[in-house]
Amino acid sequence: MKRLKIIRRWFSRKFGYARLICLVLLVGIAALRLADFAPIEELRVRTFDFYQRFEPRVKTTRPVTIIDIDEPSLKKLGQWPWPRTSIADMVINLANLGAVAIAFDIVFSEPDRLNPDVAAKSMRYLDELTRTRLRELPSNDQILADSLRRARVVLGETGLASVVSELDMDLPFTGFATLGDKAGAEPRFYEFPGLLRNVPPLEKVAAGRGLLTIVPERDGIVRRVPMMLRAQGQMMPSLSMELLRVISGTSTILAKYDEAGVKSLAVRGLDVPTDRNGQLWVHFARQDPSIYVSAASVLDNTAPLDKIRGKLVLIGTSAVALNDLKTTPVSAAMPGVEIHAQVLEAALTHAVLAQPSYAIAVEFLGAMVLGILVIIFAPSFGPITLVGVGAVFATLLFGSSWYFYQAHRLLIDFTYPLLSTTAIYLTLIFASFVREQRQRRQIRSAFGQYISPALVEQLAHSPEKLKLGGEEREMTIMFSDVRGFTSISESYKHDPQGLTALMNRFLTPLTDAILACKGTIDKYMGDAIMAFWNAPLDDNDHQVNACNAALDMLEKIDALNKDREIEAQNGGHVYIPINVGVGLNTGVCVVGNMGSNLRFDYSVLGDSVNLASRLEGQSKEYGFPIIAGSKTALAAKDKFAILELDFIMVKGKKEPEVIYAIAGRLDVANSAKFQTLRNLTIEMLACYRSRDWEGALASIERGRRKDEAGALNYLYKLYEARIHDYQQNPPPEDWNGAFALLTK
Template sequence: MALWKARKLSWSRLSGFLLVFALLTLRIVDPIFVERLRLQAFDQFQRLNPREIAPFPVAILDIDDRSLSEVGQWPWPRTTIAELTDRVFQEGAAAMAYDIVFSEPDRLSPNAIAADNPGISSEIRSQLMQLPSNDTVLAQSFSRNRVVLGETSVRSGLQASGVEREIQKVPHAIIGPDPRPYMLKFPELVQNLPILNEAAPGRGVFTVLPDADGIYRRVPIVMMVEGALRLSLSLELLRIATGGDAFAVRTNDAGIDGVVVAGQVIKTQGDGTVWTRFSASSSNRFVSAADLLQGKVPQNRLAGHLVLVGTSAIGLEDFRATPLGVPMAGVEIHAQLLENVLAGTLLKRENIADGKELLTAAAMTILVIALAPMLHAGVLIISTLVLVSAYGIYSYLMFLWQSQLVDPTFPIVATMLTVMLMSSTNYLREERRRNRIRNAFGQYVTPALVAQLADSMDALKLGGERRDLSVLFSDVRGFTTISEEFRDDPQGLTKLMNEMLTVMSEPILKSGGTIDKFMGDAVMAFWNAPLETKDHPRASCRAALEMVRAVEEFNRNRMANQVGKEPVHPIHMGVAVNSGPCFVGNMGSNSRFDYTALGDTVNVASRLEGQTKHYGMSIIIGERTAQIVDGEFALLELDLIRVKGKHEPERIFGLMGGERLAGSDEFKTLSATSAEMLTAYRTGQWQKALELIAAMERQAARLDLDLHDYCALFSGRIARQSELPEDPDWDGIFDASEK
């Protein structure tokens, strides 16, 4: 069976394989929207479980808003920077790095002041020119301390103009193949003043590039700038703090494998970047520069620390978007990188991670393609949800337990898209199967039943259910006379009957009814099966009224289109509706059966239809139907009748019209007169009953209602009853002797 399905559904699987091939190709190309989805999943992992804030020997000397307010606007004189540097090491810091570039001479140096102010006296100018420049003072501070200068990269146009510059080298070694083809390359280096550059023991690049969505997740710790290898600012700070030995770049066939600094290997991506695992921003990392200059820093606060100098001042705009969803000062990103290196908590993503995830996605989607045609939709959906949930949990646990970044998005999205495609092809296959059933059964049974059979082949089994239905029977009166018109034209009679039954059927179908069967010129229909109809008594009454109206319109058209001199006999019909419990389902033998309804409700409806001619009514409804629709339709109680085959009497009602007629004062008067007449009739007040019958005929005439036959029926009954001796058991119940 499974093999048959595999052969039969090869086109479905082929479409699945084509989709998988397209998805895998898309992942290899890795457009921005695919990458962004993956990165956002990694961000969500960090938000769910950010790195814990723990004490590390890393501090940020913060040029904050208070420092600018108390020390002065930026840039500060280089002598102030020198004082700041010296104080850091007086506090016992191991090393410090500036997330700042001093690329231009200090305009507040004595010689600059002398040159820019021609109005000062020559004596003062001479004295100023003899003083050392602020940059010299700062260089002297750098030369006696372990200081790392920050460098950055921008497009300044220096190379384009042919200016030759010397880039100071940082001692390094290479272990393995040449790493330069894999490294990030920055076009030009913005260096510090030569006097500062030569005095400082170290120099590192603080340029950090955001991902395509503007979020800073990865930091290059080794890179190429104008052909020179550079460490990032944080790693260079660590190198200088531990003695300033050369760093090493370790490579393999997949690219850069790691960087060796201070005797430890820091694993990297193939391009020399690392993924920072962020913790929330913490004020414990920061020391205000104003506090340091004013001697307010607690003792040992900076002792043994790696100090990064940067700014969190709002006006200096050094804030960056982070995976945690909140911006951080750029210097804090460098501090967090340094904490990750010291604690060994950097996030890891293998160089072959993309290949592994491609294989995982291929395996998951192929599994779906293999199983989908053989599983029911519910089982397929549940199985897929279990599969993708398990993979998502695995990805998150790898992040928690091993700090590994495993992309949950592409394999899950690829699997879900494959399931959607396979489900769609299954749906189309089922639709074709349903259409075959509709074509096979549509000419024999009702559209509603065909739809039910198409939805479930189980519906073809014998059996049924108990359900409340509204059952309608209709029949054409005087069909024999009509048949005589066509004694020499049987085709014409067939055409007339088909047209008439179509006219009678349309109101039933439009109101949601099911046509059970045609019995010559009669119709049986019911509501609330196989499809549920909550207001089925009202729907059946509306259909009955519309059937009578449609037949009257049909008669007018026949007469208007009359051909020849032969008279056209109008078609009259009787309709009965009864509501109540029935057994409905497929009834018959194993080889032939019908979807039909059985029960006392059906029998009573059939008997009531036979009484329509007797009572001179177009529509008669049973008591339960009347109780539900009373007030919404114009009803007249007709009689208390014991139909043939029944012991209990049934109160029957004439359905005279819709809500408009029911709400009119004239009909309310007629209804009251009718009720009073029945009371007089049932209590043996014959004369009063006759007077009320006469009043009913007058009132009905004003409403253009024909109650002549009904009134004549009761007048005849009263005439016969009044001639008989008084009967103490008289209860007014009529025993119908005919069906």
């Protein structure tokens, strides 16, 4: 059992169950293609339809003419069927005009209802002598048969869904000879249980006879015409194939076989390729009205000579009432007789389509090669690369298939390899999705309680970030600390659990304020918090968001203090307010996973971090809870009340820094009181830095009178002390107004 687990673990790591599933899928789709599963066949033939619609066969010659029993002919000569004598006249006229051969897309399965003997029997009030003379006249069928002897005529026969009568084996049938290996795959010839033939007098004298039946495919579209099929157990040629045999002068049709089945049907001077079941893929041209001649014009000898002489003539109908309209890839209503004409045109001009026997082998090979390549390499590619490679493969498959159609009239299916490859690709994508979701759940579970939700999601979507290393980027850093926390903690010296509860009580809203403004908590240091912005997620407004977070923190602390004061009054214990100082600074830092291979934290390092910490420490000295470096303040100056405080030299740094107080939001900034105090402060700082000590003190005095709330009291006292010191001990001549902080 243990060995089995080891093998499974090795297999999962080296190969992956997803790849195994894809291999099974590849074989399964191959089996469906071999069985020619209906949806796969539908996709294939629809693609071939698109080829023909986009680039149909272009006619170079017009060897076939259709004598059309059209609406004008029916109007002139009466309803169908016409007397066989009229059909005989038509045949004679066509022969006289030079038709090479004639084929009927019509079946004369019953004796003419206008035969003289039928008239003698059915007409009333005839005397016996007239009846006798009528019976002695030749039948209309015989007259038509006599006309058939004067031309090469192929009669149409039709397949039936059931047997209506026994075949008269004394009537002629076209013979087939075979060539090649018939031991391969057995062809599935189209088969009709029954056969409807013409009346015997016509069958006996016709030069040929073939099945005119055209059967649409499952979706009702005619794409293939059986050139060799069975009807009532008898092997039969199609009408168009029989016409080709008649004009070639051969007595039999040669069926050529290969290992797949039927390869082609041949007569003298012509080889017609078919699929393995003896069907011809019709290479359709667009409907051509120019090959139609009205039947009425043939009967009244007004038919154009150039459309008859030297042509193969098909007699059929385009009349809607006679219900012989078919759907093809290029037309929604093409007369069946024109489909026979299209077959003849394509065969005689060597423009037929073919699906060679090796086509399925090519399709299988393409599907297998591409499928295996995807299984091997797809998990290693990025999504963009994978989409690009997939697009290249799809283009190559489609381009190759189109090239074979356009240049060689070969039908090579690209949809099966593409379908197979796409199915494998989607399976791998799904497996990757499931794996990533499981990995993300693990990461969220492991880190969700310790770092910000934004960072958790970043790590969940990019697990590779869970490694040592960092990157440089501009960030805004925050340090916050509770002022006088020692006094507060002493009041809980007999209640350590209460102190813990208090810490959680004020750290929670402060944390919420930071996270709500897109910040990331770096660490908690007792009652202090370190946070940063613009990592791991990009934040174009990181300075503004940090300032908003700092002001929100003060508001939340004020609300907490009000609740605690009420609780202290109700509980009868001492109330000590919580005051928070915040330092903000913006600069380039190094951010990433810091630590050892065994344990690391996502943190930030750099001089800008140190300055933020120093500024937080100075918030008590300047009397403002939020102090910001110049980059932070200047980036946020249009959205907050910004007050310049000092120009300081931090210990350990060579360059001085202008620092500011974040005194409130826009409502404060736009107030007249703040504007007045800000202007007086600017005036005071200008005098101070120009060594005008008296002017600076005067500005401070005016500021005190305007500052009714005493918001600037700490700042004024600080500058008064400095000025008095400088009056006693003037700064050096090169003094630039910067004040060196003595402590970190």
